[in-house]
Amino acid sequence: MKKKRFVLLDRDGTIIVEKNYLSNPDHIELVPGAADVLKKLKKVGLGLVIITNQSGIGRKYFDLATLRKIHQKLTDLLLKNGVVLDDIYYCPHTPEDDCLCRKPKTKLVEQARDKHNFDPKLCFVIGDNKGDIELGKNIGATTILVRTGYGKQIENDELSPDYVVDNLEAVLPIIKNELAS
Ligand SMILES: [Mg+2]
Ligand SMILES: [Zn+2]
Incomplete structure (x- = not known):
């Protein structure tokens, strides 16, 4: 059987609105249309994993318990919108x-790969920042930069993602096309 393919999603500026070290679960705001796109990605058979850098913990802006609450709330919010996330991995x-x-760096992807049994090279990495695109390149995946969050500011940096799109919605036709080829 063919391995299930996965989308590795950034969190802030990609799925939820960038809030500069979000530390309150009540301040989570889904990017408009994001839940619908995630639902459609699931529907075409893809797994969904969030990979997020949360240095706010290391910087002592908030603690692990708070981050867990934020991720629980995000998971619930997506579930309410019909989206079942496969996992969330974070670097604190x-x-x-x-x-x-x-x-x-690729350790979180390796952990996700070991648990969910996917081929990193066949993943789609979606994010609004340099680290997301570089991560995607480091694992040999297809990289998509979204212009939400920091995307617009950094799109002219020498990153050369495979695709640059205005928002998550624009990711759908690209991924469907890649899946068909
Ligand atoms: Mg981001
Ligand atoms: Zn780390």
């Missing part, structure tokens, strides 16, 4: 910690 470190899990 700061860049100075020099850990192995902070995007664009």
